[in-house]
Amino acid sequence: MKKKHSLLMIFLLVLGTILAACSSSSSSSNEDSSGSKELKFISILTGGTGGTYYPLGGAFANIITEETGIETNAETSGASAENMTTLKAGDAEIAFSQTDISSYAVDGTMMFDGNPVDNIQAIGTLYPETIQIVTTEKSGIKSVEDLKGKKVSIGAPGSGTALNAEQILEVHGMTLEDISKQDLSFDESTTGIQDGTIDAAFVTAGTPTGAVEGLAATEGIVIVPIQQDKVDVLIEKYPFYISDEITAGTYGLEEAVSTVAVQAMLVVRADLSEGLVYDITKALFENMDGVQHAKAKLIKVEDALNGVGIDVHPGAQKYFDEIGVTADQ
Structure with a gap:
């Protein structure tokens, strides 16, 4: 009698373990498939x-x-x-x-x-993340080479914009040593251009960019072009770039501006x-x-x-x- 009782208890214990495992698996599967329970x-x-x-x-x-x-x-x-x-x-x-x-x-x-x-x-x-080299008409800056010796923001410290700036300067035969580098956010950059504390800024963002639109509302702005031969060199060396342009009418620009972009x-x-x-x-x-x-x-x-x-x-x-x-x- 004791032997039958023991066998029954073992059977019930094993059955309970199997059912618990199935229930746990089902609950875990449901939670994972919906995804809604894993985060609040x-x-x-x-x-x-x-x-x-x-x-x-x-x-x-x-x-x-x-x-x-x-x-x-x-x-x-x-x-x-x-x-x-x-x-x-x-x-x-x-x-x-x-x-x-x-x-x-x-x-x-x-x-x-x-x-x-x-x-x-x-x-x-x-979407494309357009590299915009922003300045004003009164700065006299019309080309990347004109940035030499100027106070230029290359974006917030550690940002992707800073690396874009360095690579674009590189294909123009320049380094960060050729500019007076400033590490400013987009908002700080456009404020600095407006106040005259910096001359130009690299902005990598989808156009129109809010900070640049704000500057354009008070200043006649210029987007410095990247000429096609330099675009070709840049793309050959860094294939994640694509050719891009800022269309006429953006920021009040009269003509489209040739540049490059990465993607967001x-x-x-x-x-x-x-x-x-x-x-x-x-x-x-x-x-x-x-x-x-x-x-x-x-x-x-x-x-x-x-x-x-x-x-x-x-x-x-x-x-x-x-x-x-x-x-x-």
Whole structure:
């Protein structure tokens, strides 16, 4: 009798363990597929208030909140490079970045030399990040070479803009030693130009850029062109650049200005669940028509995998696979 009782107890114990494991697996699977239970708050790292990332980030945060039910906020930051470092520390979930900077981060090169960011993946690219060399008519600066000896802001310390400035000066036979370098945010740069404390500034952002629009409202501004031969050299040496132009009418310009661009992209922490990132990706690309910023018109889901440069998060890839989006060859 004792033997039968013992066997029954062992059977019930094993059965209970199996049922508990199945229940746990089902609960975990449900939570992961929806993604909605794993986070109560999402932070999107943007840039300074005078750039393009910040207003777009605010619009994106609203979409994510409405579509996923997870409270999402856009946070100001020092932009691309700082954003990658913050994601590495786990202090945010999503970030805007230039494609070149995210590639440097993953590879552990340039400003990330010896300190790679190994926990990020892409949601997708968004729009061209135009390199704008901003000055005023009264400065007399008409070419990149004219920047020699001038007080020139190359962007906030550690920003992607600073590296763009260095590379553009390089193909013109110049270095940072040829200018009086200033490390200012976009807002500080345009204020400095207006006040006369600096002569020019590099601004890498989608056009129109808020800080530059503000300057154009009070000053006759000039965007210094990058001539085509220099554009070709730059792209050959640094393939993440693309040829671009600032169209006539932007900032009151009478003619289009030749320049270059990298691309803006959204980067996400790799440890976020496939279900959550799928929901975020779907929410953003299917509600872009509700974003009022001018750059939203350039954000097209069919281009989202072009020039990404780093691995795409499985959740984002699942969405792109569903709708048949692939990268251009």
